[in-house]
Amino acid sequence: MKQSSFPVPFLHSEIGRLESVIMHRPGPEVESVTPDSAHEQLYNEIIPLQAVQSEYSMLWNFMNRVSNVLEIGDLLTEALGHSEAKRFAIKAVVESESLDGSKYEEVTERLDALSPGELSRAMIQGLDKSASSFQDHLDTRLYDLSPLPNFYFMRDSAMAYRESVLVGGMAHGVRRNESVIQEVVWNHLSDPETVVYSGLRHQRAWPETDIRLEGGDFLVADSNLLIIGISERTSPQAIDALVRSVMNMYEEPLDVLAVNLPLQRATIHLDMIFTYLDQETALVYEPLVTGPKRARCTHGHFALGKEPRFTDYQGLPDALEALGRGVKTVKCGGDDIHFQQREQWFAGTNVFAFGPGKIVSYESNIATIEALSSEGYRVLPVSADEPWEKLADSDERLVVTVPGIELARGGGGLRCMTMPVRRTAL
């Protein structure tokens, strides 16, 4: 059922003026991470909740000034008010836990007894283990339903594209239920045809096939040009399936540039080495984008009723050039390789554009901010008392800097934390 307050996706670029964005305030789920589990839970380090929340609220308040921000937990609560959504959600999340027979029943019943708001919280923050038997009591698991500490990286589990949404197929089990939540929200709050592709559904239908797709690898250069990372998180099979769905839906030619990322922690997603600042300029991690060891890129051209055509390029900039979409690059970390490496690790490339030439960046990536400033960007700390609404609509190039030492320890940056749903056409 369509709700009037729920935004209809409209996204034809990475940089159009932001109208609506979905985000998630980090909550107690962050505290489920321990030194021993951090690696498996995809964190670089454990993070203190209060510190991360105070950093995050600076970002949230700013985003709220320049756009309409929606909290996914609230959307989930609203969706779970539909009994069909509740049934699907409980079944899907409990299935991800691999519980044995009686435990499965028990957890299902516990979740079923919750109100939509409580269930929404349990799906994000986890549900403590009940200890009603010897087996439970002695089990070292802490939760009957695992929390989602990576959910504040809202980018990865769903992607808006044109008038549609693509639900991610998460590469790691610890993030699987994030895409369950997206599926519940989009299927119950938006028009039924909005979800054009669901990685989650593919994964459930073909558990043996390697179908992984995360939003950090998905860039919308324009309506008919996608740039997608093939990475630790996204597989070629998923890209093929996505292309088929998009072609079916829009019946227009489509160009896809697939960038082959090295399978390493620092470059889990494409947006850790390449993000758009405006239509002609990109912020890049030089060694992997323009340097001698640049990531290879394959251009796939798809047209209805024709065989696809594939062309290989040495790197993404060459492929963009060949398409008449060449970009000028600004270097994350400036000219010094040492700072390039340090700031790339600190998600320096991972900035978020809230309009053309208007970005949000972590304040600690000083060399990157300097590089932007020499490109004519005015640097403004988020704490400044500025008329943000007006500035967002001005022609000025801006970099708004936010504190993020703790946020970054979760393994991502500003682009990772935002899921834009509507941007104005360029």
Ligand SMILES: NC(=[NH2+])NCCC[C@H](N)C(=O)O
């Ligand atoms: N779009 C991104 N780069 N997201 C970063 C996600 C970080 C998260 N801890 C993970 O490893 O999955």
